[in-house]
Amino acid sequence: MKDIAQIVGEHPFFQGLESDFCNLVCGCARNVRFNPGEYLFHEGGDANHMFLIRYGQVALEVAVPGKPAVSFQTLHDGDLVGVSWILPPYHWAYDARAITLTRAIAMDAHCLRKKCDDDPVLGYEVLKRLLPILTSRLHATQMQILDVYGAPEPPE
Amino acid sequence: MSDDLMVPEPVRVLSRQQELETTWTLELEAGQASRGPCLPGQFNMLYVFGVGEVPISVSGDTVQSETLVHTVRAVGPVSRKLAALKPMEIVGLRGPFGVGWPMTQSEGSDLLIVAGGLGLAPLRSAVYHVLRNREKYGRIILLYGTRSPNDILYSPQLEEWNQRPDFEVHITVDHADSDWQGMIGVVPALVPTLGFDPEDTVAMVCGPEIMMRFTVNALRDAGVEDEAIFLSMERNMKCALGHCGHCQFGATFVCKDGPVLPFDRVRGLLSLKEF
Amino acid sequence: MDNVDDASVITREGLQCLLDALSGRGYMVVGPTVRDHTIVYEQLTRTDELPTGWTDEQDGGHYRLKRRPDDALFGYAVGPHSWKRFLHPPRVSLWQATRDGDELRFVPARDDPPRYAFFGVRACELAAIGIQDRVLMGDDYIDPHYRSRREQAFLVALNCSVAGGTCFCDSMGTGPDVKHGYDLVLTELLDDNSHLFLIRSGSAEGAEILAELPRTPATATHQAAATAIVEKTRSQMGRSMPQTAIPALLMDNLEHPRWADVADRCLSCANCTMVCPTCFCSTVEDTSDLEGHTAERSRRWDSCFTSDFSYIHGGSVRNSTQSRYRQWMTHKLATWVDQFGTSGCVGCGRCITWCPVGIDITEEVRAIHDDVSSGAKE
Incomplete structure (x- = not known):
């Protein structure tokens, strides 16, 4: 059995993190599992965790009245689920549902925020890892808005 | 028979199969006058009596030289008529034209085949070629993105290819409802997750120009050399012979220098507005 | 001889x-x-x-x-x-098609x-x-x-x-x-x-x-x-083309503000391409009789200044006058050299004379050239 420190340290999000910092954030971590169809969180709920997927697939969804929920992104092994935990007022902006059996690390948001606040160097380290994920999702969203597959395609 | 390549040859439609809501695959007689067998990535000019002519890439197995397979999306006046043709009806055929995928040049390399939407059609010929000559290539990954699960082209075939131990298929859609168990996300975002060896990979990309542009950026970020990235471009074409001028893209005539072009040839122009 | x-x-x-x-x-x-x-x-x-x-x-x-x-x-x-x-x-008939039964x-x-x-x-x-x-x-x-x-x-x-x-x-x-x-x-x-x-x-x-x-x-x-x-x-030449490496000058300045300036004057009328002795672009036209027995295809001169020229389903690649003028001039003076080994311009001056607003290809090149070289001096 791997201990939680090992699991956290091996996750891509925290890979290469200094061991002192790793020990700090491990204090906020626990293992969780979600069965297929189970929700990690719902839109509007309190963003009390940051989830780091170890194995599995999670769909981010928006409920549409009168229609099935629309999924706009799936996340997989090594991905991070949920960024609202760091942005006041800490409410989830969408639903996250496990599609397959998903094992993840759940980081307690209060705990992690406090440690980041107490040690800005750790806070900066966490932000540096979070920001590329946010921007790549922003780029993906831009492409989705463009609806490129409705546009001309080569050659006819 | 005329030796003037502007004059089409009449060929019969042998079969017609609906692929998607507005997309059909036509199987045509190969014709006598055509300039030899098609190569993956090449295209033909297909003429509908009294309506007009459009360039359509070959989407079939090019080894089957007695027939020509084209997948057509009904979007314009000509392609709508083309897609509606029934078996035994006749179309005018000119071709094959252009430079196709670098099938020989990429022998010995891993292949990353990236398709978006109907861009899978011109790449299907390349896949057929690769599967016939499997031993000549390294690892093969097909990454296919489309709008929604209902827009996945050649779905049964993708399933079949994915069953092979020597062929990886990754399908992703822009959005889906909760019935969809597969991946959701845009193609460029998935490129870095594929774990390919950028030094030894030839990438073949076909899809809407914006999708190709962002995919190329992701491929370059992942370390693939510009010379190892190939795109299939689309421009207006009237003659397919480099004479009518319509398809010019910088110094390139897309019809005869392309449609498949190495990225280093179009670098700098691809992101230029209205070029 | x-x-x-x-x-x-x-x-x-x-x-x-x-x-x-x-x-x-x-x-x-x-x-x-x-x-x-x-x-x-x-x-x-x-x-x-x-x-x-x-x-x-x-x-x-x-x-x-x-x-x-x-x-x-x-x-x-x-x-x-x-x-x-x-x-x-300007117009050439290419072929006729006749339909007889299913032939x-x-x-x-x-x-x-x-x-x-x-x-x-x-x-x-x-x-x-x-x-x-x-x-x-x-x-x-x-x-x-x-x-x-x-x-x-x-x-x-x-x-x-x-x-x-x-x-x-x-x-x-x-x-x-x-x-x-x-x-x-x-x-x-x-x-x-x-x-x-x-x-x-x-x-x-x-x-x-x-x-x-x-x-x-x-x-x-x-x-x-x-x-x-x-x-x-x-x-006695009325005009002269600046003696500089024009292909590089234009291709290095594809987003120069001068393109917008010339676009403000250009009417996109295509006169320059019609009178140009080297412009070769053409399009095809299909016609058919009302009974649907015969159809004909002819070729006629076309111009990169029209919106149809670059149309692919969904729209024109070159929508603005700016992009069309840039296409014409960069092709004529720059990419032509890559394609055919010479400039596409012979200095006959027709495009200047027959431009309804008097756009002068030599002056447009000079404007970019002077701006770029004065910038380099600063």
Whole structure:
């Protein structure tokens, strides 16, 4: 059995993190599992965790009245689920549902925020890892808005 | 028979199969006058009596030289008529034209085949070629993105290819409802997750120009050399012979220098507005 | 043919003999004549159909015929026509399709062009024909319509004795003196006492025809006079192209603000491409009868200034005038070099004269060049 420190340290999000910092954030971590169809969180709920997927697939969804929920992104092994935990007022902006059996690390948001606040160097380290994920999702969203597959395609 | 390549040859439609809501695959007689067998990535000019002519890439197995397979999306006046043709009806055929995928040049390399939407059609010929000559290539990954699960082209075939131990298929859609168990996300975002060896990979990309542009950026970020990235471009074409001028893209005539072009040839122009 | 110097002088009557000799050999002679207050190229049988005693005044968006004080036959620059309209006609029928039951047949259009003799082809125009030769006959696919006209054509070239207000062939290295690629070349020698034409052959057929004309051998004086005329013409060019590496200049400045500036003036009317002797773009048109038995396809000149030109389902690649002007000029002066080994511009000045708002290709290049080089100095 791997201990939680090992699991956290091996996750891509925290890979290469200094061991002192790793020990700090491990204090906020626990293992969780979600069965297929189970929700990690719902839109509007309190963003009390940051989830780091170890194995599995999670769909981010928006409920549409009168229609099935629309999924706009799936996340997989090594991905991070949920960024609202760091942005006041800490409410989830969408639903996250496990599609397959998903094992993840759940980081307690209060705990992690406090440690980041107490040690800005750790806070900066966490932000540096979070920001590329946010921007790549922003780029993906831009492409989705463009609806490129409705546009001309080569050659006819 | 005329030796003037502007004059089409009449060929019969042998079969017609609906692929998607507005997309059909036509199987045509190969014709006598055509300039030899098609190569993956090449295209033909297909003429509908009294309506007009459009360039359509070959989407079939090019080894089957007695027939020509084209997948057509009904979007314009000509392609709508083309897609509606029934078996035994006749179309005018000119071709094959252009430079196709670098099938020989990429022998010995891993292949990353990236398709978006109907861009899978011109790449299907390349896949057929690769599967016939499997031993000549390294690892093969097909990454296919489309709008929604209902827009996945050649779905049964993708399933079949994915069953092979020597062929990886990754399908992703822009959005889906909760019935969809597969991946959701845009193609460029998935490129870095594929774990390919950028030094030894030839990438073949076909899809809407914006999708190709962002995919190329992701491929370059992942370390693939510009010379190892190939795109299939689309421009207006009237003659397919480099004479009518319509398809010019910088110094390139897309019809005869392309449609498949190495990225280093179009670098700098691809992101230029209205070029 | 330089080894056989058959330089001769002929009179105006001798020139008529030349027209007759060409007609006698089955050529349709086409040359300059006045129509609708312009000098255009039409079929000629007599020298008095030439624009005798006329000259032209040309500037940006400006063309006027004016009387000369003499009876010169070639005392003007080029007009709106170029030989392109004969070699690469504005409209050509390509084929007819007939549908009979479930059969469909394609029949190539009959194309029996006349054997043309072009009378008075200037150096810039010879260069333009050379450029279209490369475009339409220089690659794997040879345009049969162009070839059937071009290969039979007989070229009577002309050394220019005047330069127009929009001429800049000297700075493009294409004129005003004719160097090669002709069957016969003329220089008009006109003074108070005599009206002669220095003539020399450039091909076997040219030499054969020249031998049939009433002529006298050219003297050193005639030759010197001809040289002086060409040199005077060279000194009178109304415009000049900046002498710089233009392809790199334009391709390095594809987003220069000058493109927006010219787009504010450009009407996207396509005149420049129609009068340009090297612009070769074409489109096809399909027509069918009402009963649906026959359909026809023809080819006609097209222009990169139209919105249809770059249309792919969903819209035009080049929607703005700015992008279309940039396409035209970068192709003409830059990417043409990559494609065909020469500039696509011969310095004839037609695009300047016939632009309704007088956009001047040399001035546009100069504006970018001056801006870039002044920026470099700062």
